[in-house]
Amino acid sequence: MVxxxxxxxxxxxxxxxxxxxxxxxxxxxxxxxxxxxxxxGAALIGPAGAGKSRIVKEIIQEYHALTEVCGRQEFGAxxxxxxxxxxxxxxxxxxxILRALGYPVKSNRDEDYLTQRVMFFMxxxxxxxxxLDEVQDSGRYKxxxxxxxxxxxxxxxxxxxxxxxxxxxxxxxEGKMLINHDPTLTRRLRPVEMKPMSFxxxxxxxxxxxxxxxKTAGILDTGLLAQDEFIKILIHASVGRFGVAMEMAIEAIxxxxxxxxxxxxxxxxxxxYSERMDCDEELNPFVVENWSAIDTGTALxxxxxxxxxxxxxxxx
Numbered sequence: 274m275v276x277x278x279x280x281x282x283x284x285x286x287x288x289x290x291x292x293x294x295x296x297x298x299x300x301x302x303x304x305x306x307x308x309x310x311x312x313x314g315a316a317l318i319g320p321a322g323a324g325k326s327r328i329v330k331e332i333i334q335e336y337h338a339l340t341e342v343c344g345r346q347e348f349g350a351x352x353x354x355x356x357x358x359x360x361x362x363x364x365x366x367x368x369x370i371l372r373a374l375g376y377p378v379k380s381n382r383d384e385d386y387l388t389q390r391v392m393f394f395m396x397x398x399x400x401x402x403x404x405l406d407e408v409q410d411s412g413r414y415k416x417x418x419x420x421x422x423x424x425x426x427x428x429x430x431x432x433x434x435x436x437x438x439x440x441x442x443x444x445x446x447e448g449k450m451l452i453n454h455d456p457t458l459t460r461r462l463r464p465v466e467m468k469p470m471s472f473x474x475x476x477x478x479x480x481x482x483x484x485x486x487x488k489t490a491g492i493l494d495t496g497l498l499a500q501d502e503f504i505k506i507l508i509h510a511s512v513g514r515f516g517v518a519m520e521m522a523i524e525a526i527x528x529x530x531x532x533x534x535x536x537x538x539x540x541x542x543x544x545x546y547s548e549r550m551d552c553d554e555e556l557n558p559f560v561v562e563n564w565s566a567i568d569t570g571t572a573l574x575x576x577x578x579x580x581x582x583x584x585x586x587x588x589x
Contacts, residue, residue, distance in 0.1 A: 274530070277490060277523045281331055282482045284324075284515060286467050290317050291332045293465065297439045298336065298401055305348045305437070312431040312461075314402075314440035316452055319467030321577045324516030325443040326406050329354065333404065349399030352441070356406045363426050366411065367391055374398060384426065396436035403430060404441040409448035424455040431461060469513025476504050479515070483522055490526045493536045503539060510546055510558045512570050521545055550576060 293315045301312050319325045333352045340350035355373045358365050367387035371378050374394045378387065395403070411423050431440050442452065442462060453459050470479065480498050487494050497503055511518035524545035529537045543559035546552070550572045558564035 274490075274523070274527055277486055277526065280482075280486060280489065280519070281327060282478065282515070282519070283331075284328075284478060286317075286319075286324075286465070287328050287331065290315065290328060290465055291335070293463070294329075294332050294402075294439075294441060295336065301401060301437075301439050302346060302348055310432055310434055310437045312437050312439050314431060314442070314462045316442040316444070316462040316464035317467065318444055318446060318449055318452075318464050320469075320512070320514055321445055322511075322514045322517035322520070322573070323467045324514070324519075325467065327516065329404055329406070329441065329443055346399070346401070349396075349401045351398060351400045352402040352404060353395070353398075353400050354404040354406060357408055357411050359410045361411050363423055366405070366423075366427075370403065374400075388426065388429075392430070392433055392436055395438055400438055402439040402441055403427075404443070406443045408442045408444035408451060409446075411451060420451050420454045424451055424458050428455060428458045428461070470508050470511075470515055470518070471513070472501070472505050472508060475508070475515070476501070479504060479507070479518060482519065486519070486522055486526060487537060490530070491535065492526055492529055495536050495538065497538060503542075506558050506564050507542070509565060509567075510542075510569050512573050514573075517573065521549070524549060 297313045297315055304310070304312065317325050317328065333354060336352060337350070340346055353370070353373050355366070355370050358369055361369070363384050364382075364387060367384065367390075368378055370391050371387065371394065374391070376390065376394050378390065382390075394400075405427065427440060430438050440462065442448070442464075444452070446466075449464070452462060452464055483498055484494065486492075487498075507518055507521065511521055521542065525537065525542040528541040528544045528548075529535075532541075534541075539559055543554075543557055546557055546559050547554075550556075552572060554560045556567055556572070558567050558569060561567065
């Protein structure tokens with residue numbers, strides 16, 4: 274089960290965003306060599322569970338592997354990834370970055386001091402890009418002024434005179450307000466928005482991914498993947514979010530293995546959905562005949578809200 278959780282599918286969104294990230298990092302090396310200090314970045318927008326964080330994690334690993342092969346980069350090659358704490362202020366986020374860099378600050382310092390420390394250590398460690406995940410959680414109060422402070426503070430990291438870094442952001446659609454609030458930030462990040470899966474466009478990729486999961490787990494597919502109806506139900510149950518569909522499939526495999534079975538069927542997906550969503554059979558798309566009428570979006574939203582409640586904001 275642990276190995277299944279590590280399984281990753283390189284979808285078209287992955288390739289598109291990878292291309293964007295690699296291009297801005299290559300441009301950073303060229304621009305700094307030419308004495309230019311204004312950089313660009315990248316942003317990936319998608320609903321919770323779509324797989325944004327995992328996509329960036331894989332891109333970062335690939336970039337680090339590539340730069341290790343290519344040798345030392347004149348202006349650094351590390352990408353640091355930080356999850357923005359829930360309801361975080363700029364200071365909270367700067368402190369989280371310092372923790373990720375290995376230099377936590379315990380005393381109460383102002384934003385300017387923390388920013389200087391962040392830039393000093395990023396230069397010292399050869400950090401080329403900063404990834405801020407869950408950007409939609411920034412700000413204790415979503416006022417125009419607070420959003421402007423947050424966006425400008427981190428936009429300025431891309432034009433620091435001593436050591437500018439590329440900024441990579443990932444956020445749910447709620448995070449678009451922060452990115453779009455500052456036209457300069459929007460232009461530099463050029464956000465990529467993830468679209469929901471559809472049977473027409475994504476059934477082949479989804480089938481291949483499920484087949485690989487079954488094979489890895491030693492599970493026999495007795496014809497489930499050949500059923501168009503099953504694929505459509507899974508897409509509907511996951512609200513078109515690829516990451517959620519993979520989680521549901523892994524949970525169904527877990528149900529199958531718990532029953533000491535090596536043959537997977539719709540029933541195991543129904544059990545996994547029921548366990549995840551805590552719903553009755555009449556609201557389970559893997560059980561009822563009129564599955565398309567079920568509001569799976571509301572169920573998934575409730576599930577995600579429960580997960581967010583378990584996240585505790587770090588104190589300032």
